[in-house]
Amino acid sequence: MDWEALWLSLRLGGLTVLLLIPLAIAFGRFLALRSFFGRAVAEAVVALPLVLPPTVLGFYLLVAFGSDSWIGRTYDRFIGQPLVFSFEGLLLASIIVNVPFAVQPIQRAFESIPADLRDAAATCGMSWWRMLHRIELPLAWPGILTGMVLTFAHTLGEFGVVLMVGGNIPGETRTVAIAIYDRVQAFDDQAAGRMAALLLLVSLVAIALSYALSQRIGRRHG
């Protein structure tokens, strides 16, 4: 078992959730409540990482983060190290790849809150913040939790994008998924098997949890 890779995967998953979920709440709520020109395009862009081959996505991110790009150069100038093949670059890629997993369940959750409840909150004199934290977030919570679980599990399992953007640097970019590939290449099937079983278990628990929660959200508003 490559404990360093496991720790890196857990750190990557946790940080992705921590940084992505607040953005996903803001954007998912926006998509759920506002109708605007180009909404279909925005939703398609959100869903894109679901259908794009990871290598394609990874390639574009590699180009976008590279030292020839505006992002890569700016990062290098301020931080003093390249963005590609670093943990930070991997984290940024992971956030982008996980956008649909976080935004979509949260958007559905906000959509399922009856419009009457927001109107009632307004006529009760509640401020925007109070309405958000007393009414909307508690009602959308199962969807937010689903987004968190899916994002975490998916980050643990992501392979193609990680390999493209991060490579296979121990302690920096080698996640469990990459370590499994690495062990198989080295004919160490036993270690690969143990890590694969662990990922399988984590994914199963995550998906079961998210299904259970989406049923609960259905019941609550049904």
Added chain:
Amino acid sequence: MAKTAPPTGLSVRFKQPRPIALDLAFSVAPGEILALVGPSGSGKSTTLRAIAGLYAPANGSILCNGTVWFDSRLRVDLPARARRVGMVFQSYALFPHLTALENVMEALGDLPAGERCDRARALLSGMHLDGLEERKPAALSGGQQQRVAVARALARRPSVLLLDEPFSAVDRVTRRRLRRELIELRRELSMPVILVTHDLDDVIRLADRMCLLSGGKILQTGSVEEVMARPANATVAELLDLVYEEARPAANARRG
């Protein structure tokens, strides 16, 4: 239609061609119950939502107790939370994850935190809901939910009370009881009350005056007896019939 605004009470004037046609003006005195009656799509719910601040018509004004809530020409549009309205929604719109007590307490935001609970209990008690304070809406009957909604609407000591088809979601027996309670309650109410309904029984038993709406226009305003006995024209008479017809299938369905 009153042209000069009374110093107290509510005066409303809306005018817009679309998306929902509105061309109406009316005033409601403190303590008076005005019924907005009309077939589906006549603009009565939109009018109510506009008064509450949940919808802004293209042109018009809302004046409440001398304060401008909305004026398209002066570009004044107070947000719903800044208008002192109490609104009972057709679906009640109770917060499903909060208890009856918490639902009422949410409308008491301008009281000191220590007083909210006692005040909310008193309001619920006033609506005969003692002992049900800790229940969530799903564990309450339709009639009980409606009373929580009324308690919540009254919690802000509103300057205007708006009732959007408040009895449409309950059975006939509950409906009669709630109506009786509202008649009792209104003795204590000193603010203008607007009742949107398409049930003429509600109008006869509760309202002091009625406005008959069609296509966003007021066809006739007057005391209930006056409009019923002397419809201004054939359209009004037909509409009264139509409104009655619309209410009847629902009543029949409830009976069956």
